[in-house]
Amino acid sequence: MKNKILMSGNEAIAEGAIKAGCRFYAGYPITPQNELIAYMSSRMPEVKGVFIQAESELAAINMVYGASAAGVRAMTSSSSPGVSLKQEGISYIAGAELPAVIVNVMRGGPGLGNIAPAQSDYFQATRGGGHGDYRSIVIAPSAVQEAFDLMFLGFGLADKYRNPVIVLTDGMLGQMMEPIKVASCKFQVSSKKPWALTGCAGRKPNIVKSFFLAEGALEIANLKLQEKYKTIQEKEQRFEGLFLDDANIILVAYGSMARVAKGAVGALRRNGKKVGLIRPITLWPFPSKVFKSICQRNKKSKVLVIEMSYGQMIEDVLLSVNGKLPVEFIGKSGGGIPSEEDIINKIKLL
Amino acid sequence: MEKIYRRPESLYDTSTHYCPGCGHSTVHKIIAEVVDELGIRKKVIGIAPVGCAVVAYNYWNFDCSEAAHGRALAVATAIKRVRPNNIVFTYQGDGDLAAIGTNETIHAANRGENLTVIFINNAIYGMTGGQMAPTTLLNQKTATTPLGRDAKFQGYPLKISEMLAVLPAVKYIERVSLQSVPETIKAKKAIKQAFINQVDGVGFSLVEVLSPCPTYWGMNPVDSLKWIKDVMAKEFPLGRIK
Numbered sequence: 001m002k003n004k005i006l007m008s009g010n011e012a013i014a015e016g017a018i019k020a021g022c023r024f025y026a027g028y029p030i031t032p033q034n035e036l037i038a039y040m041s042s043r044m045p046e047v048k049g050v051f052i053q054a055e056s057e058l059a060a061i062n063m064v065y066g067a068s069a070a071g072v073r074a075m076t077s078s079s080s081p082g083v084s085l086k087q088e089g090i091s092y093i094a095g096a097e098l099p100a101v102i103v104n105v106m107r108g109g110p111g112l113g114n115i116a117p118a119q120s121d122y123f124q125a126t127r128g129g130g131h132g133d134y135r136s137i138v139i140a141p142s143a144v145q146e147a148f149d150l151m152f153l154g155f156g157l158a159d160k161y162r163n164p165v166i167v168l169t170d171g172m173l174g175q176m177m178e179p180i181k182v183a184s185c186k187f188q189v190s191s192k193k194p195w196a197l198t199g200c201a202g203r204k205p206n207i208v209k210s211f212f213l214a215e216g217a218l219e220i221a222n223l224k225l226q227e228k229y230k231t232i233q234e235k236e237q238r239f240e241g242l243f244l245d246d247a248n249i250i251l252v253a254y255g256s257m258a259r260v261a262k263g264a265v266g267a268l269r270r271n272g273k274k275v276g277l278i279r280p281i282t283l284w285p286f287p288s289k290v291f292k293s294i295c296q297r298n299k300k301s302k303v304l305v306i307e308m309s310y311g312q313m314i315e316d317v318l319l320s321v322n323g324k325l326p327v328e329f330i331g332k333s334g335g336g337i338p339s340e341e342d343i344i345n346k347i348k349l350l
Numbered sequence: 351m352e353k354i355y356r357r358p359e360s361l362y363d364t365s366t367h368y369c370p371g372c373g374h375s376t377v378h379k380i381i382a383e384v385v386d387e388l389g390i391r392k393k394v395i396g397i398a399p400v401g402c403a404v405v406a407y408n409y410w411n412f413d414c415s416e417a418a419h420g421r422a423l424a425v426a427t428a429i430k431r432v433r434p435n436n437i438v439f440t441y442q443g444d445g446d447l448a449a450i451g452t453n454e455t456i457h458a459a460n461r462g463e464n465l466t467v468i469f470i471n472n473a474i475y476g477m478t479g480g481q482m483a484p485t486t487l488l489n490q491k492t493a494t495t496p497l498g499r500d501a502k503f504q505g506y507p508l509k510i511s512e513m514l515a516v517l518p519a520v521k522y523i524e525r526v527s528l529q530s531v532p533e534t535i536k537a538k539k540a541i542k543q544a545f546i547n548q549v550d551g552v553g554f555s556l557v558e559v560l561s562p563c564p565t566y567w568g569m570n571p572v573d574s575l576k577w578i579k580d581v582m583a584k585e586f587p588l589g590r591i592k
Binding site: 023024026050052054055056058059060062063064065066067069070071072074088089092096197198199200201202205206207208209210211213 | 453457
C-alpha cells in the first residue's frame with residue numbers, strides 16, 4: 001500500500017480532474033456529490049485555478065460554458081436532479097462545440113427521488129438529454145482508482161473532439177473510500193485552442209455560437225456534428241471483458257453494479273460455471289463491437305444485463321446483439337441494488 | 351481634407367437586420383466607438399444575448415460569445431475570472447436580464463464581478479413578437495396583455511436597476527435613453543464610464559438604456575422616441591442611480 005492515499009470516489013474525481021489540467025470548476029451543492037465541490041473549493045486556489053459556488057445548476061453549467069469558451073479546461077458536477085437542470089447548458093456546449101466535463105453522481109429518481117445510489121440517468125446521459133441532435137461522450141468508472149484515472153481520458157476526449165464528456169457514476173462509488181495511487185498522466189492532445197475567446201489581437205475575431213439562422217446553415221452544422229459522432233463511435237469504444245473466451249453466460253453491468261457482478265462471476269466460476277462479464281467503460285459510444293464478436297464466437301451463450309435501474313442500458317445491449325442471442329435482465333432502483341445472490345439465483349433459472 | 355468622423359474599427363461595414371427606428375443599431379455603434387476610443391478592441395470579449403440582438407457579433411469586429419437565454423452573466427463571470435486581463439461585457443434585453451436571467455443578474459452583481467453590463471430596456475419582447483416583458487408599463491398593450499398590463503394580475507414594471515443598486519458590490523448604475531440626440535450623447539458617456547470602470551478594476555457596472563421598439567409598440571420611429579420621453583422615462587427615471 002506504499003504511496004497510496006485513502007480517498008472517496010468524489011474526491012478522486014476532483015483530484016483526477018485537477019491532475020488532468022482542469023483549472024475552472026463551478027458547482028452547486030447536492031447530495032451525494034458534496035465532497036466533490038468541497039474538495040474543489042480548497043484545491044482550486046492551490047493550483048491557481050478558479051472555483052465558484054454558483055447560484056444554481058443553470059449558472060454553474062453556463063459558467064463552464066464561458067470558461068471553456070475562453071480556452072480553459074472546465075468542469076462541473078452534480079447529482080441527478082441537478083443534472084436535469086444542467087441539460088440546457090450541455091446542449092449549448094454540444095452545439096457550440098466546446099470541451100467540458102460534467103460529473104453526474106447519480107441518485108434515485110424521478111423527481112426529487114432520494115439520495116441512494118442509482119443508475120437511472122443512463123438514457124439522459126447517453127441519448128443527449130437536452131434538446132437537439134447531439135451526443136455526449138459518457139464514461140463510467142467502477143472503482144475509486146479508475147474514477148481518478150478516467151479523468152485524464154475525460155478531459156482528453158473533451159478537448160480532442162470539442163464535445164461535452166459526462167462522467168456517469170453514482171452515490172455508492174462517490175461516497176466509497178479506497179486507497180489509490182495519485183499519479184500525473186498526460187492524455188496526448190494538443191493544448192492549442194485557436195478557436196478560443198482570448199481577445200482578437202493578431203487574428204480575426206472568434207465567435208463561439210450554436211445559432212445558425214440562415215437557410216440550410218444549421219443542417220450543415222448538424223451534419224458536421226454527426227460526422228464527428230460517427231468517428232467517436234468508431235474510435236472510442238472502451239470496455240473491460242472477463243472470461244469472454246469460453247463464457248456461455250455473459251453478464252453486462254457498468255459502474256458500481258459491475259463490482260457486484262464481478263463478485264458473482266468469481267463465485268460462479270469457483271463452481272465451474274462458465275460465466276463472463278462485459279463492463280462498458282464508455283456508455284456512449286456503447287462498446288457494440290465486442291457484442292458483435294460475441295455473437296459470432298459464443299453462438300450458444302446467453303446475455304444477462306444487470307442495472308441499478310429498471311432497464312435502460314439493456315436497450316443498447318439489445319441493439320448490439322441484434323436478436324442473435326437471448327438477453328435477460330435484472331434491475332432495481334430507488335435505493336435497491338441487485339445482490340450477488342440475485343444474480344446467481346437468476347442464472348440458475350436461465 | 352481631414353476626416354473627423356468615421357465608422358469605428360470595431361463595427362463591421364455592413365447593414366443590420368434591425369427594424370427601422372430600433373435602438374439596437376445605435377447602441378451597437380456606441381459600444382464600437384467606446385471600444386475604439388479606449389483602445390481595447392483586441393482585449394474585448396462581448397456576450398450577445400438571446401433576442402433581437404442575438405447576432406450582434408455579425409456587426410462587432412471583436413471576439414464574441416453567445417449565451418443561452420438569461421445566462422449571459424454566468425458566461426461572462428467565468429470568462430472574466432479565467433481571463434482577468436480581458437474586457438468582458440454582456441449585452442442583454444429586458445427579458446434576458448430581468449426575467450429568465452434575473453437569478454444570474456442578481457448574483458453576478460452581488461459577487462461584484464468586474465464586468466460591464468449593457469441592459470436594453472424596450473418594455474417588450476421584440477424577437478418573439480411583442481409579448482409582455484417584466485418592464486412593460488402599466489396599461490401597455492402587448493401580445494400577451496391585450497387589455498394592457500394590469501398590476502392586479504401581472505404586477506408592476508420591474509425596476510431591476512434600482513433593485514441592484516442596493517447591493518454593496520455594485521459600483522455603478524446609470525439609466526439613459528435614446529429619446530433624443532442630447533440623451534443619446536449622455537448614453538454614450540455612461541456606457542464609456544461602465545467600460546472605464548472595468549479597465550480600472552472598479553467592479554460591477556450596469557447601464558440601462560431606454561430604447562425604442564417601433565414595430566411592437568405599434569408606433570412610427572418618431573412617436574416611439576416621444577413615447578420614451580413622455581411615458582417610459584416617467585416610470586423609469588433617467589440619471590445616475592448609483
